[in-house]
Amino acid sequence: MRRTRRSGTAKATRISAAVAGSMALALGATACGGESPGPASGDGELSGQTVTVSAVWTGVEAKNFQKVLDAFSEETGAKTQLVASGDNVSTFVGSKIEGGQAPDVAMVPQVGVVQQFAQKGWLVPLSSKAEMETTRNFAGVWKNYGTVGTKFYGLYFKAANKSTVWYSPDALDQAGVKPPKTYAEMLKTAGTVSDSGTPAFAVGGEDGWTLTDWFENVYLSQAGPGKYDKLASHDMPWTDKSVVEALETLGELFGDKDLLYNGSAGALRTDFPTSVEQVFGPEPKAAMVYEGDFVGGIAKDQFDRTLGEDAKFFPFPAVGKGDAPVVSGGDAAVVLKDGKNQKAGMKLLEYLATPEAAAIWAEAGGFLSPNKELDLESYSDETTQAAAKELVDAGDTVRFDLSDQAPASFGGTKGTGLWKLLQDFLGDSSDPKATAAKIEAAAKKAYSKS
Structure with a gap:
């Protein structure tokens, strides 16, 4: 059965905790592990019922999600109880x-785990209204990512935009350059910035997942969505020419020690x-850092940067003749068959599908929604918008x-699989073809067991 690691928004939870430490807000009983107050208004159709919701979110994220649950309570009369699932959602839910x-x-932060839960018979298909x-x-x-077979199980409520390159405007201004529009321009811009005395990129290569995100953006733009889908399902080998070409493209950056702060070894x-x-801290070392929209939250909350002023992003640029990529992650809400209150749980998902529910967390911050009907003005700043x-x-x-x-042993495990092989490639990008062959060998082994 396929198991995968935590996705973009769940990563942001772990990342924020790692950076913030003791700065995370303490939650009261209504935020996590407790019940929301009774309804202040609404028709009370679910009065006397309690919906228990598990999620990976803690700290500020849990507090903000509780605001969404409280609004649901006001509308329906249901009480809610939010419990922390920890990182391993599959183990937590299975034990419960x-x-x-x-x-x-x-709330499930991986496509593969939604599939796993559905295949085990743990889920209830969502209602026609949802x-x-x-x-x-x-x-x-x-909807496709929440569908297993022909049945719709997972509603993606929270998402991440993992195609954002964050930069210090001062560093680019000092080098006399502007945000690039293409990958080739980005390399040229990086060279100019580095020549000005500030290394262009900080790369968190010790965390292998950052390198998979680099590859995914390059590959999606250069090879296109069709091949991306085939690679994701391993219906196409990693030795395909398109993979080698993407590694060659990525190697233009990884292999240039002058563009990375402390070179590839330091990364x-x-x-x-x-x-x-290294980009937004009190003593900046580099001009740019690639990762998802959650970088902005860290720059703002931990380093007191003002989004749109001294912390900005440009979209990950198009590679060659391809379109600019948009890679995402997300958290899907599912209704469990063994839950004691399926009816109220389904009502909650119907609510989470609305732009009104998304607007509550959008206004609180630290959130992106894939809901296209959500008014962008709901977000608190222009950068997040x-x-x-x-x-x-x-x-x-x-x-x-x-x-x-992908199976966790291939796509989401420290020290092995794709993470480790891309770390090796960061250290030595001289042979993309050999790297592709090693990745394919690891993929074959992992997918055969999934």
Whole structure:
């Protein structure tokens, strides 16, 4: 059965915790592990019922999601109980089902785990109303990622835009350059920035998942969505010419020691939070850092940067003749068959499919929604609005994080599989063809067991 690692938004939870540490807000009983207050208004159709929801979110993210749950309570009369699932959602939910304490709703941050749950018979197909709202409010690709076989199980409520390159405006201004529009321009811009005395890129290569995200953006743009899908499902080998070409393209950056702060060796000793600090911290070391929209939250919350002023992003640029990529991750809400209150759980998902529900967290911050009917003005700043607009405007060309669709042993395990082989490639990018062959060997082994 396919198992995968945590995706973009769940990564952001772990990342924020790693950087913030003791700065995370303490939650009261209503935020996590407790019940929401009774309804202040609404028709009370679910009065007396409690919906238990499990999610990976903690700290500020849990507090903000609770605001969404509280609004649901006001509308329906249902109480809600939010419980933390921890990183391994599959293990948590499985143990709860075995113990007769399954939550009614689970927030699942991987396509593969939604598939796994459905194949085990743990899920209830979503109601016609939830499906109708999803069809109306979301690009079709999001419904596809929540569908297993012919049945719709997973509603993607929270998403990430993982095609954002963050930069210090001062560093680019000092070098006399502007944000690039193409990958070739980005390499040229990086060279000019480095020549000005500031290394162009900080790369958190110690965390292998950052390197998979680099590859996915290059590959999606250069090879196109069709081949991306085939590679994600391993219906095409990693030795395909398109993979080798993408590695060659990525190697133009990874193999140029002058473009990376402390070179590739230094990048391999740098974790993701440190790479953000190297650009936006009190003593900047580099001009740019690539990763998802969650970089902005770290720059703002941990380093007191003002989004849109001293912390900006440009879309990951198009490679060659391809289109600019939009790679995403997300958290899908599912209703569990063994939950004690399926009816109320389904009502919650019908609510989460609406732009009104998304607007609550959007206003609170630290959130992107794939809901195309959500007014962009709901986001608190123009930078977040721009990241959300890019995500929504991509429509059906959005692609979910490829490594999060793979078996965990290949796409999401430290020290092995794709993470390790791309770290090796960062250290020595001289032979893309050999790297592709090693990746294919690892993929064959992992997919044969999935």
